[in-house]
Each structure stands twice: as structure tokens, then as C-alpha cells.
């Protein structure tokens with residue numbers, strides 16, 4: 001992965017953007033709006049298609065070249081004008097050089113009639129980093145998934161069915177990379193049956209290459225100073241071309257559910273509340289069951305959690321998930337009350353030893369300064385507002401979050417019925433419905449059940465074998481002092497400390513792999529205070545840490561819930577015994593995967609294993625789960641979704657010869 005570079009733009013005397021790298025215009029200098037509407041909306045017959053969508057229906061548009069988002073905003077406006085309530089628009093667009101926020105704002109000033117849509121886009125155009133970045137707009141009615149990176153790197157990772165393609169990657173002569181046979185094969189792979197396509201160019205070789213990929217393109221009269229443009233439709237994968245490699249059957253999508261869209265979500269922490277929100281935004285009726293009196297009483301109940309990115313310079317699945325998840329959470333937080341519910345004060349990760357300094361140097365070379373900035377000791381302490389012994393990496397868009405506020409906001413939707421004091425002891429399937437029971441009492445029922453109760457999901461027989469471990473952690477609450485007010489960012493070393501929320505700092509967090517008890521201990525408070533000294537002796541002094549009696553300190557403990565590969569567990573669950581039978585051949589030869597269909601458990605889904613970074617992973621994983629359930633474009637690269645799939649453990653066990661009977 002290369003650091004993302006923003007578009008380099010020159011502005012003409014009419015205020016129109018021009019790409020310096022490609023020496024081309026973002027839209028026609030006659031009338032960008034008219035051209036977009038004619039070339040992309042009309043040629044794909046979007047008005048009629050939007051009008052024909054039923055409530056609960058959706059249309060997925062794919063685009064090469066997001067640029068200023070003009071095409072997106074015009075499509076959204078048309079959707080708004082013609083689609084019924086309850087229909088949804090998905091827009092997936094790939095962009096190698098995203099505009100900076102300031103440039104996007106400037107470009108969109110050109111279109112006053114799009115202002116209501118542009119304002120929403122700009123409010124969410126934050127933390128746009130490489131990879132998949134999901135933006136949830138208009139309360140979830142419109143979903144924008146930006147794939148930040150080169151089209152030929154990003155599109156092969158996309159798992160989606162595109163109903164209409166917009167090809168808009170600068171003129172073929174100026175940017176031939178966006179008009180290659182390889183890229184068109186990707187468009188064909190992703191095309192839904194009957195998919196349409198259009199582009200402003202009528203260049204002969206482009207038309208022939210798109211046709212060869214399986215589309216049937218027609219020249220059609222152009223607009224402005226374009227004589228002709230191209231529109232077409234997808235006929236099917238060409239017979240003479242080898243089919244794209246099939247995915248593993250155990251990661252395939254279960255058949256979409258028909259009928260009532262209702263879900264039981266079990267667990268009212270970050271995983272459960274965000275799952276409920278993602279489903280409700282798609283029109284699902286959700287019963288959210290939580291055993292405690294309130295939401296967010298367990299791991300998600302700390303006063304402050306850190307929006308912390310433990311990245312890898314090597315683009316691992318976990319690192320990709322973290323980068324996409326961070327962007328998504330960061331954008332959601334814009335809806336919450338800054339200062340009380342969260343604060344974007346930045347996060348400073350100290351280079352507290354040589355190994356960490358080396359890791360940070362690699363990260364600084366791999367990512368752009370908009371995401372992370374290496375600071376020397378003097379710069380770091382100027383940022384932090386307190387004396388520090390080390391420099392480190394500063395994440396300007398990071399900060400702290402009050403997780404209960406995020407949970408409560410996510411659960412606040414008319415389609416979500418929050419049922420506190422409801423502990424699901426048993427689940428049973430009766431007449432196509434999942435029932436949650438507590439003894440003889442039926443708590444709730446629905447067609448789908450999502451297990452979001454952290455490690456507690458192991459109590460249900462069909463999820464008992466998922467390898468989830470609990471790791472106890474404790475935070476310490478420290479009263480703000482006049483001197484500690486100087487702390488300006490979250491600072492992390494082995495532990496973390498945040499600027500005060502409601503006059504209290506959160507200092508965290510211990511790790512205990514053995515204890516099952518959640519009573520806070522003095523020993524862990526002492527351990528947390530030692531981590532504070534490691535972060536900053538000056539801050540410890542400002543907080544009067546030396547004079548605090550550890551047995552008087554207040555805090556709370558919770559269980560992190562972690563999987564062996566540190567990735568969360570997200571997606572549909574299979575019947576383990578039948579799975580082991582269906583794929584028994586893997587025990588003998590893992591290179592010849594059997595093609596048998598996966599024996600899914602009807603309507604059982606998992607959202608768990610968020611470890612010590614649920615703030616970053618849970619909200620996007622909820623979108624991933626909803627995408628599995630609603631057969632939508634996945635919000636993450638397919639390889640990352642596979643890496644988080646519940647079936648990964650069963651497959652590994654078979655291959656290692658340790659699984660099954």
C-alpha cells in the first residue's frame with residue numbers, strides 16, 4: 001500500500017477544477033451538471049429504475065473515478081426525487097487521488113442546487129484513507145463506499161453486484177490505465193445480470209475492449225462538444241474467456257432470506273448496538289436483548305475508550321480492517337456531542353522503546369501525514385501539552401470516545417426494540433423463527449439471530465466451539481487537577497491516558513488472562529499508575545499520582561473478547577458437524593477444496609471477538625454483517641471479510657487434522 005496522495009488541482013478563472021497529474025478536466029466546461037445527467041443518469045435509465053424500486057429495494061451504482069463526487073451527488077438527487085421511502089441507493093466508487101476536503105468543498109460550491117447533498121457529503125468526508133471507506137448518508141438511505149487506491153488494485157477486492165456502471169476516469173488518451181481490458185474484466189465480474197454501463201467517451205478501442213469483456217456497447221449522440229458517447233449493457237461473461245476463480249464455498253454468501261426481515265440481536269454492547277443500527281437502517285425490525293438494566297454495561301461501559309490504530313506497514317487483513325473501521329467510526333462520531341460523547345483531540349503513540357520506534361518508522365513511511373505523523377520528543381510534548389521523554393506517532397484524527405454514548409445513539413431507532421433485563425439462556429428454532437428463551441419464558445422471536453454477546457456466545461451449543469477468550473482489563477479513573485488540564489491529546493505507551501471527560505481522566509488498562517472476577521483490584525490500579533509514569537512522569541505529577549492511595553482509587557473492569565488471530569468473528573454460522581462432513585476431504589488434501597455447498601445454520605450470524613479495539617472494529621463489522629444479511633456490496637475487501645469469517649476456524653482445524661469427528 002502506498003501513502004494516499006491527494007489530487008493536485010488547478011482552478012480555472014471560472015473556479016473549475018483541473019487535474020495537474022492527468023492534465024484533464026473533472027467535468028465538462030460547458031455544463032458539468034447537464035453532462036453528468038445525460039451521460040450517466042439518462043443512459044443508465046436511472047430515473048425509471050429508481051422509480052421502480054419497491055420499499056426495501058435498492059440499486060447499486062459503481063463508478064471508476066470519484067473525483068469531485070458530482071456524479072454521485074446527481075445520482076443521489078435523482079434518487080431522492082424518484083425513489084419511494086424505504087428504497088436504498090448504494091454507490092461504490094474507486095479513486096486513486098481523493099480530493100482534499102478543502103478542494104472538494106471548493107469544487108462543490110459550483111453547484112448550488114446540489115448543496116443539500118453536498119453538505120452531507122462534506123460533513124462525512126473525513127478520514128478518507130487507503131482501502132475501503134464507507135460513508136453512511138441520509139440516515140442509511142444512501143451508502144457510499146469509496147475504494148481509495150488504484151482501480152486495478154481495489155476493484156478485484158470488491159464483492160458486489162453492480163446494477164449500473166459509470167466510467168469516468170479522465171479521457172482514455174490522457175489516462176489509458178483506467179480503460180484496460182483487465183479493468184473491464186473486473187467490471188464484468190462485478191456486473192449484476194442486466195447491468196447497464198455508460199461513459200462520455202466514444203473512442204473505438206475503448207468500445208471494443210468493453211464489448212470484449214461481455215458488454216454490448218452502442219454509440220449514442222453526445223452532449224455539448226462531445227459528438228458521441230457510449231452506453232451499453234452486460235450480456236454475460238464471454239464464453240471464450242475463462243471464468244473468474246470461484247471463491248471458497250465455506251465463504252460463499254448464504255442464500256438471501258425471503259419474507260419477514262426481523263432480527264434478534266443478543267448483547268447490548270458496541271457489537272450488538274451497532275448491528276442493530278445497521279439492520280434497522282435497512283428496514284429490519286430488531287429486538288435488541290441485553291441482560292443488564294442498561295446498554296453498554298460490560299466491556300463497552302468504560303467512561304473513555306481510545307480510538308487507537310494499531311496498524312501494520314504490511315497491509316495485513318487486520319491492518320486493513322483497522323484503517324477502514326477507524327474511518328467509519330470517526331465519521332459516525334460526527335453525529336455525537338463533542339466534548340462529552342467523544343473528542344477528536346488526536347492520539348499520540350509514544351516510541352517508548354527501540355522496537356516500537358522501529359515499527360513507527362515503518363508506519364511513517366507507509367502512511368500519509370493526514371493519518372499519522374512522526375514527532376520528535378519536543379514536537380510530541382508540544383502536542384501533548386505535558387513533558388514527555390519520547391517522541392512518537394501522532395494520529396490527528398484519533399481521540400477518545402465514551403462508548404455508552406455511541407451504543408445508546410446507535411440503538412435509538414424506531415425499528416429497534418431495546419429489551420433490557422432480558423438474558424437469552426437458550427435459542428430454539430420453531431416454524432422458521434428463532435426464539436430466545438429464559439427458562440419457559442419466550443423473550444422474543446425473529447427470523448434471524450445475531451450473537452453479539454462477546455465471549456458469552458459460547459453458551460449456545462452451535463457457537464460453543466468458536467475459539468473466543470476473555471481477557472480481563474481494568475481502567476482507573478483519575479480526578480482532573482488544574483495542572484492536568486494541560487493534557488491536550490490522548491497519550492499511549494503500554495497503557496493510555498486521555499484528556500478529561502466531565503472532569504475525570506481515564507487511565508488504562510491492565511491485562512489479566514486468568515481472572516474471571518470483575519471486582520476492581522488495587523494491584524491493577526497500581527499497575528495502571530506505573531503505566532502512567534511510563535507515559536509521562538510530568539503528567540503523573542500533575543495528577544498527584546504519588547499522593548493517591550491506590551486502595552481509594554476508583555475504576556471498573558471488563559472482559560475483552562479475543563480470537564486467536566486477533567480478528568473479530570463476523571458473518572454467517574455453519575452447522576459444525578455437517579461442515580466437518582462436507583469438507584472432510586480437506587483433512588487429506590487442502591489444495592483440492594471440495595465444492596460442496598456450505599451447510600449454513602438458517603439465519604444465525606455472529607458479531608464478536610473485538611478484542612481491545614471494538615471502537616474501531618465494531619461499527620464497520622456491523623455494516624459487514626448487514627451486507628451479508630442483505631446480500632449487499634461488502635464494506636471491506638473480500639479477503640478481509642474472509643479473514644473475519646466464522647468458518648475460518650473450522651477450515652483451519654480440518655486442514656491441521658484437529659477438527660471434526
Ligand SMILES: Cc1cc2nc3c(=O)[nH]c(=O)nc-3n(C[C@H](O)[C@H](O)[C@H](O)COP(=O)(O)OP(=O)(O)OC[C@H]3O[C@@H](n4cnc5c(N)ncnc54)[C@H](O)[C@@H]3O)c2cc1C
Pocket residue numbers: 266267268269270271272289290291292295296297298299300301302304305306307308422423424425452453454456457472473474475508509510557558559560561607608609610611612613614615616618
Ligand atoms: C479495560 C478495557 C479497556 C478497553 N479499552 C479500549 C479502548 O481504549 N479502545 C477500544 O477500541 N476498545 C477498548 N476496549 C475493548 C472494547 O471495549 C471492546 O472491544 C468492546 O466493548 C466489545 O464490545 P462487545 O459488544 O463485543 O462486548 P460487550 O461490551 O461486552 O457487550 C456484550 C453484551 O452482551 C450482553 N450479553 C451477553 N450474553 C447475553 C445474553 N445471553 N443475553 C443478553 N445479553 C447478553 C452482555 O451483558 C454485554 O452487555 C477495552 C476493553 C476493556 C475491557
Ligand SMILES: C[S@@+](CC[C@H](N)C(=O)[O-])C[C@H]1O[C@@H](n2cnc3c(N)ncnc32)[C@H](O)[C@@H]1O
Pocket residue numbers: 007025026027064065066067068069070071072094095096097098149150151152168169170175177178
Ligand atoms: C474525470 S475524474 C472523475 C470525475 C468524477 N466522477 C466527478 O463526478 O467529479 C477522473 C477521476 O479518476 C481518478 N483516477 C485516475 N486514474 C485512476 C486510477 N488508476 N485508479 C483510480 N482512480 C483513478 C482521478 O483521480 C479522478 O478523480
